Amino acid sequence: xxxxxxxxxxxxxxxxxxxxxxxxxxxxxxxxxxxxxxxxxxxxxxxxxxxxxxxxxxxxxxxxxxxxxxxxxxxxxxxxxxxxxxxxxxxxx
Amino acid sequence: xxxxxxxxxxxxxxxxxxxxxxxxxxxxxxxxxxxxxxxxxxxxxxxxxxxxxxxxxxxxxxxxxxxxxxxxxxxxxxxxxxxxxxxxxxxxxxxx
Numbered sequence: 001x002x003x004x005x006x007x008x009x010x011x012x013x014x015x016x017x018x019x020x021x022x023x024x025x026x027x028x029x030x031x032x033x034x035x036x037x038x039x040x041x042x043x044x045x046x047x048x049x050x051x052x053x054x055x056x057x058x059x060x061x062x063x064x065x066x067x068x069x070x071x072x073x074x075x076x077x078x079x080x081x082x083x084x085x086x087x088x089x090x091x092x093x
Numbered sequence: 094x095x096x097x098x099x100x101x102x103x104x105x106x107x108x109x110x111x112x113x114x115x116x117x118x119x120x121x122x123x124x125x126x127x128x129x130x131x132x133x134x135x136x137x138x139x140x141x142x143x144x145x146x147x148x149x150x151x152x153x154x155x156x157x158x159x160x161x162x163x164x165x166x167x168x169x170x171x172x173x174x175x176x177x178x179x180x181x182x183x184x185x186x187x188x189x
Contacts, residue, residue, distance in 0.1 A: 020102040020132075024109075027129035030179035031138055031150065043121060061134035083134065083154055087118050090151040092143070093178065 032057055040066070040091045042081060052079065054091070097158040098135040105130035108137070110172050112165035115139070118157040125151060126167060126175055137161065140175060148178065 035054045042050050052066035062083050069076040108127045115123045115137060125139030128150075135155025140148050167175065 017102050020106045024102060024105060024129045024132045027179065028131035028136065028138060031128065031152075034179050035150075045119065047119065059133075061131060061136060084156060086154050087121055087157040088123060088151055088153045090149060093148045093150050 034093060035091055038091045040089050042086050043088045044085050045087060052081075095156065095158065097137075097161065098155050100135070102132050105132065105135075108161065108163070110167040110175060111163045112167070113137075113139070114162045114164055115153050115158060116160040116162075117153050118159065121157075123151050123153055124164075125149070126171065128175055128178065131155070140178060150178075 032054075036056070038054055039051055040054045042052070044050065050069060050071055052069040055065040055067055057064050064081045064083065064086075065078075066081060067078050069079040069081075109129060110127065112126050113124070117123060123139060125141040128138040128140050130137050135158065136152050137155070137158060139151045139153070141151070143149050
């Protein structure tokens with residue numbers, strides 16, 4: 001019983017944290033689904049703003065795959081944006 | 094890692110359904126209702142109702158978040174609206 005009294009509060013805390021994590025992650029993943037095939041504006045560093053149709057993200061949210069990327073140098077049919085280059089993105093729902 | 098990225102899921106959860114002002118890299122600011130914070134990237138997802146009835150959805154990337162200030166708390170109507178934003182419609186889920 002001394003073991004369970006040591007373990008229990010910790011487990012409950014972990015459980016609560018895990019449930020919070022699930023809720024947060026599910027909502028974020030659903031937002032990526034809702035964003036697919038939508039025009040999205042990206043605010044990049046150095047005041048560069050570009051728009052593209054959102055395709056997909058990798059699981060760690062490190063890269064976004066987009067198409068029809070409008071850049072000052074023309075339109076890129078397909079592109080990968082590194083998330084570390086992006087400050088923010090937005091779209092309408 | 095920034096202070097924002099180091100927060101725990103429960104700390105991020107406490108921002109959900111709050112209206113916030115986010116100060117981001119290069120002095121960019123964003124305001125809206127917090128839908129979620131991705132626990133993997135710390136990206137903060139905001140919703141802002143538009144005059145045409147649509148919602149503007151913005152995300153500030155976790156690495157670019159410098160400060161998050163809570164300015165308002167959602168009432169029940171707003172909470173309801175926010176929680177249904179990305180959920181599949183009932184009929185899509187059950188009709189087939």
